Amino acid sequence: MPALRDRNFQVVFTAAKVAGLSWNAMAAATGLKAERISLVARGEARITGIETIERIADGLRIPGALVGLAARSWESDLPVAPRPAREDESMHRRSLLRSALAAGLTAAPLTELADVLAKADNALTSTGPADLARLEAATEQHSYGYAGRVPTDVLADLIADVTDVIPLLQRPQPAVTRVALTRIMGQLGGMTAVVLHDLGNQREAHAWFATAARSAEESGDRQLHAWILARKAMLPLNFGAPHSAAELAEQARNIAGPGATAAATLAAAVSGRAYALAGRRDEAATSLRDADRLADALPEAESADTWFGHCEQKHHVHLSHALTALGETDRARESQAHALALSAPTSTLTRTLLRLDAAACQHRDGHTLDACHAATATLTGIPARYRTGLSHRRAADLYRSIPANLRTRPAARELAEVLAA
Numbered sequence: 161m162p163a164l165r166d167r168n169f170q171v172v173f174t175a176a177k178v179a180g181l182s183w184n185a186m187a188a189a190t191g192l193k194a195e196r197i198s199l200v201a202r203g204e205a206r207i208t209g210i211e212t213i214e215r216i217a218d219g220l221r222i223p224g225a226l227v228g229l230a231a232r233s234w235e236s237d238l239p240v241a242p243r244p245a246r247e248d249e250s251m252h253r254r255s256l257l258r259s260a261l262a263a264g265l266t267a268a269p270l271t272e273l274a275d276v277l278a279k280a281d282n283a284l285t286s287t288g289p290a291d292l293a294r295l296e297a298a299t300e301q302h303s304y305g306y307a308g309r310v311p312t313d314v315l316a317d318l319i320a321d322v323t324d325v326i327p328l329l330q331r332p333q334p335a336v337t338r339v340a341l342t343r344i345m346g347q348l349g350g351m352t353a354v355v356l357h358d359l360g361n362q363r364e365a366h367a368w369f370a371t372a373a374r375s376a377e378e379s380g381d382r383q384l385h386a387w388i389l390a391r392k393a394m395l396p397l398n399f400g401a402p403h404s405a406a407e408l409a410e411q412a413r414n415i416a417g418p419g420a421t422a423a424a425t426l427a428a429a430v431s432g433r434a435y436a437l438a439g440r441r442d443e444a445a446t447s448l449r450d451a452d453r454l455a456d457a458l459p460e461a462e463s464a465d466t467w468f469g470h471c472e473q474k475h476h477v478h479l480s481h482a483l484t485a486l487g488e489t490d491r492a493r494e495s496q497a498h499a500l501a502l503s504a505p506t507s508t509l510t511r512t513l514l515r516l517d518a519a520a521c522q523h524r525d526g527h528t529l530d531a532c533h534a535a536t537a538t539l540t541g542i543p544a545r546y547r548t549g550l551s552h553r554r555a556a557d558l559y560r561s562i563p564a565n566l567r568t569r570p571a572a573r574e575l576a577e578v579l580a581a
Contacts, residue, residue: 167213167227173201176220177307182300190219258316273356273364276319279326280345280371292340295325299347303466308506310545311355318352339379346375350388351467357391358509360549362399369395386416386423387468393430398550402437409434409447420457422470428454429470429478436485448482451475473502477510480517489521496521508546512538516554520561528562532571535559539578547578555579 176186183201187194192215199205207213217227224232298321306314325345333341349372356365369392376385393408409431416424432447455463455475465471476499483492496514503510515538523531535555539547559575566572 167207169200169207169216170203172216172220172222173197177201177304182304186220190216192216258313273319274367276323276326277367277371280322280329280349281374292337292344295321295328295344296340299344302348302351303468305467306507306509308504308508311359311509312545315352315355315359318348318355322348322352342375343379343381343384346372346379346381346384346388347468348372349375350384350391353388354391354467357395357398358550360553362395365395366392382415382417383421383423384468386412386421386427389415390423390427390430393427393434397430397434397437398553402434405434406431406438406440406443420454420459420462422458422462422464422468425451425454425458425462425470425475426478429475429482433478433482433485436482441486444482444486448479451478471502473499476502477514480514484517484520484524487524489525492517492521508542509551512542512546512551513554516551516558519555520558523558523561528566529569529571531558532562532569532575536571536575536578547581552579 173186177183181189183194183197186192186197190197192212196205200207207216213227214229216222217224217229218232224230302314302318302321322345325341325348329338329341329345349368353365353368353372356368369388373385373388373392376388389408389412393405393412395405396402396408397405409427412427413424413431416427418424428447428451432444432451435441435444435447455470455472458470461469463469463471465473476495479495480492480499483489483495486492496518499514500511503514505511516535519531519534519538521531522528522534535558539551539555542551555575556579559572559579562572567576
């Protein structure tokens with residue numbers, strides 16, 4: 161690998177993160193500070209000291225020859241132990257799911273999703289000693305989001321891990337293990353629902369959110385339960401039912417409680433967006449003030465850049481949509497700029513939604529044809545697989561708000577053609 165040969169640890173650390181290692185895990189393995197690893201991954205610091213390079217090679221098990229070092233003491237020619245049959249079966253299932261889902265959410269893969277969901281529901285009525293360490297590690301890896309991966313690949317991996325949890329829930333387990341397994345099922349189910357939401361599959365997402373909420377409630381994890389309900393509220397929020405979204409978000413806020421947690425902050429932000437879309441300006445303003453207050457008070461663990469955390473970037477994504485809906489375009493643009501600056505280049509869906517919010521701001525400011533140009537450029541500038549689901553819905557909402565007398569203009573017709581493709 162050129163990056164290893166050149167000792168380009170920005171690429172190495174970024175690749176390790178994409179593969180599922182957290183900054184903390186890399187720090188524990190290499191003896192470096194997690195903050196320094198993060199800076200290197202962002203290109204804001206470099207690794208040059210030979211002792212540090214050796215620690216990285218040893219910690220991440222990089223053969224010495226790849227980074228210009230002598231062979232490391234742990235390198236050997238010992239044969240690799242064969243994988244257990246259960247692991248091979250899991251990998252095979254994961255591969256088949258990826259292939260099926262890559263072709264789209266058609267009848268066959270949706271049937272598979274429904275089958276796994278039914279098994280998960282049935283398992284929750286049973287009781288399942290388990291390798292919790294592997295399952296917890298897998299769940300943590302998923303929580304870092306897409307990291308540039310295709311959503312259907314992420315969905316396949318999530319479903320494969322849910323399938324691994326089901327038989328454990330079906331077997332008798334100590335109470336503490338049962339709690340841990342239902343919590344894991346809630347997390348995996350919630351993340352599965354989020355991906356289905358992003359892909360535009362409302363019905364399937366709704367069913368997975370229901371099972372995830374049931375799992376979280378059984379586990380006794382109120383914050384996870386609140387997070388799932390807040391994310392579930394984004395279904396009606398993004399697909400045309402803001403009043404229903406506000407009710408769900410308020411339910412999530414009640415469960416999360418008044419403390420500064422990621423779930424409470426998310427629920428406040430989502431309720432603010434819902435009220436804004438419903439035209440309930442005063443309630444929107446109150447919820448957004450609450451969200452800002454909670455976000456400012458979040459402890460470090462709650463503001464992690466994961467699906468279950470509420471980081472600054474994520475907060476500004478919510479503010480962008482809410483403020484755009486309220487017509488507060490100057491403040492909306494400020495949040496869009498902050499969110500874009502904090503979003504990784506691989507965050508295609510998030511960056512697309514922010515740019516569509518920016519186009520909606522142009523429309524609200526009276527520059528409708530410029531907004532059409534911007535929305536069209538945004539959609540045509542991303543891979544076709546990202547032009548479905550939520551991004552298509554957001555652009556279609558913009559087009560529907562265009563006055564009839566402007567829809568015959570070339571810019572509006574071009575946007576309509578892209579949406580129809």
